[in-house]
Amino acid sequence: xxxxxxxxxxxxxxxxxxxxxxxxxxxxxxxxxxxxxxxxxxxxxxxxxxxxxxxxxxxxxxxxxxxxxxxxxxxxxxxxxxxxxxxxxxxxxxxxxxxxxxxxxxxxxxxxxxxxxxxxxxxxxxxxxxxxxxxxxxxxxxxxxxxxxxxxxxxxxx
Amino acid sequence: xxxxxxxxxxxxxxxxxxxxxxxxxxxxxxxxxxxxxxxxxxxxxxxxxxxxxxxxxxxxxxxxxxxxxxxxxxxxxxxxxxxxxxxxxxxxxxxxxxxxxxxxxxxxxxxxxxxxxxxxxxxxxxxxxxxxxxxxxxxxxxxxxxxxxxxxxxxxxxxxxxxxxxxxxxxxxxxxxxxxxxxxxxxxxxxxxxxxxxxxxxxxxxxxxxxxxxxxxxxxxxxxxxxxxxxxxxxxxxxxxxxxxxxxxxxxxxxxxxxxxxxxxxxxxxxxxxxxxxxxxxxxxxxxxxxxxxxxxxxxxxxxxxxxxxxxxxxxxxxxxxxxxxxxxx
Numbered sequence: 189x190x191x192x193x194x195x196x197x198x199x200x201x202x203x204x205x206x207x208x209x210x211x212x213x214x215x216x217x218x219x220x221x222x223x224x225x226x227x228x229x230x231x232x233x234x235x236x237x238x239x240x241x242x243x244x245x246x247x248x249x250x251x252x253x254x255x256x257x258x259x260x261x262x263x264x265x266x267x268x269x270x271x272x273x274x275x276x277x278x279x280x281x282x283x284x285x286x287x288x289x290x291x292x293x294x295x296x297x298x299x300x301x302x303x304x305x306x307x308x309x310x311x312x313x314x315x316x317x318x319x320x321x322x323x324x325x326x327x328x329x330x331x332x333x334x335x336x337x338x339x340x341x342x343x344x345x346x
Numbered sequence: 347x348x349x350x351x352x353x354x355x356x357x358x359x360x361x362x363x364x365x366x367x368x369x370x371x372x373x374x375x376x377x378x379x380x381x382x383x384x385x386x387x388x389x390x391x392x393x394x395x396x397x398x399x400x401x402x403x404x405x406x407x408x409x410x411x412x413x414x415x416x417x418x419x420x421x422x423x424x425x426x427x428x429x430x431x432x433x434x435x436x437x438x439x440x441x442x443x444x445x446x447x448x449x450x451x452x453x454x455x456x457x458x459x460x461x462x463x464x465x466x467x468x469x470x471x472x473x474x475x476x477x478x479x480x481x482x483x484x485x486x487x488x489x490x491x492x493x494x495x496x497x498x499x500x501x502x503x504x505x506x507x508x509x510x511x512x513x514x515x516x517x518x519x520x521x522x523x524x525x526x527x528x529x530x531x532x533x534x535x536x537x538x539x540x541x542x543x544x545x546x547x548x549x550x551x552x553x554x555x556x557x558x559x560x561x562x563x564x565x566x567x568x569x570x571x572x573x574x575x576x577x578x579x580x581x582x583x584x585x586x587x588x589x590x591x592x593x594x595x596x597x598x599x600x601x602x603x604x605x606x607x608x609x610x611x612x613x614x615x616x617x618x619x620x621x622x623x624x625x626x627x628x629x630x631x632x633x634x635x636x637x638x639x640x641x642x643x644x645x646x647x648x649x650x651x652x653x654x655x656x657x658x659x660x661x662x663x664x665x666x667x668x669x670x671x672x673x674x675x676x
Contacts, residue, residue, distance in 0.1 A: 214400065214402075215392055217388050217389075217390050217403065217404035217405075219387060219388050219404035219405055219406070220407060221384075221386055221407045221409055242409055242410065243409065243410050243411075243550045243551055244384070244409055244410075244411055244412065245377075245412045245414045245447075245553050245555070246377025246378050246411065246414055246447055247377065247414075252386055254388040254404060256390060264392045264393075265392065265393060266392060266393055267390055267391060267392025268390070268391045268392070269388055269389070269390045269391075270388065270389045270390075270391065271386065271387075271388040271389070272387070274384040274385055276382050276384050277384055345377070345378060345384070345411060346378045
């Protein structure tokens, strides 16, 4: 264990200059934000459409899509993807429910149902979606070169 | 004047902090401030087969929060403003609140000629509560002139607005008059979702919110020539035949509703909560000397578990009505 750790440091130190550049080309992340808007069709019926906004207003429902892909030529494993919630956005759930969250700016992590928030008065209350500061996915599987996927979460503009 | 309004808002913010309640600016009821950027960056962290931990950031996505144009007008009078024919300078009080998320100026309009009421008062002027004390101070609070001193409100900020009217000499007792105040955002108003490109606070667009950026509310004047006076008295009888207030003593409360002036007092209802540490004696309500049941039914009296209530009805000026009920001291 220690030996491996030391080896890791040596490798990292040895190829430090090149490692960052090589690594960047390995796993690629792409972040997109869509807004859900209700439009009225010509026949009067309502439909929900996704648009890529430049401007939003409080109350708009946003969908965040994080695409990941192993663009390198070596497998990547045990990777985590972390997304801090933008300050003006309240978390509103993910599509898979597999995420862990932090309600204290990334200090501690767990499922939302297990998280607690300390109130001003010093009491503890269960955390709610609006308390979430960060969300994280731990992806256990090994990602072969060329493989990828996407993670989706929702938020509401405060 | 705008400077003074902002000071009021800052003072309120400081007061909130002192009270131990802290609000993040983005958590206000009006929502995220117009012009705020929402930036999202995801980070991936993984190990290479060699055991090195690598962090990769995604591209940042930036979207801007637009200005929502919203306004709420509320009449804050506790009920009808009592007036007599020929009265001058009656004051109706309204709150105008910027419920949008940007700084916005509002145009105010008062309407005293609403249809469906009994008479139309004369509009004297609209006055802004410039000193922020919630009370109309003639000569101190600034007279509103549309287009000249339209109140500029920060998100969530309110201003008290007084509408001053005169009552004409013609209406009779019981007549009511509707007085309406409307506020419209100066940037624009219309159907929710209407967008004014590039006119938002902070550089984005201005978008009309759910209120249509246009709201109004009404207060009422009522001619009340009759004046009501309630006189309450108590008689104590203790279990030993004396008049000491001890546990077990019975208190008989008497309420006399005395109407003076002229005309009629319409639909008078007298309610009285049962005092703490006493128990209401069932079926003890009397009205004009006759017992009335506790049930809410055809007779005038009722008891709902916490208070007695007597539906006195219309009382002409110069007459009075007497109600009694009894309780036991616990």
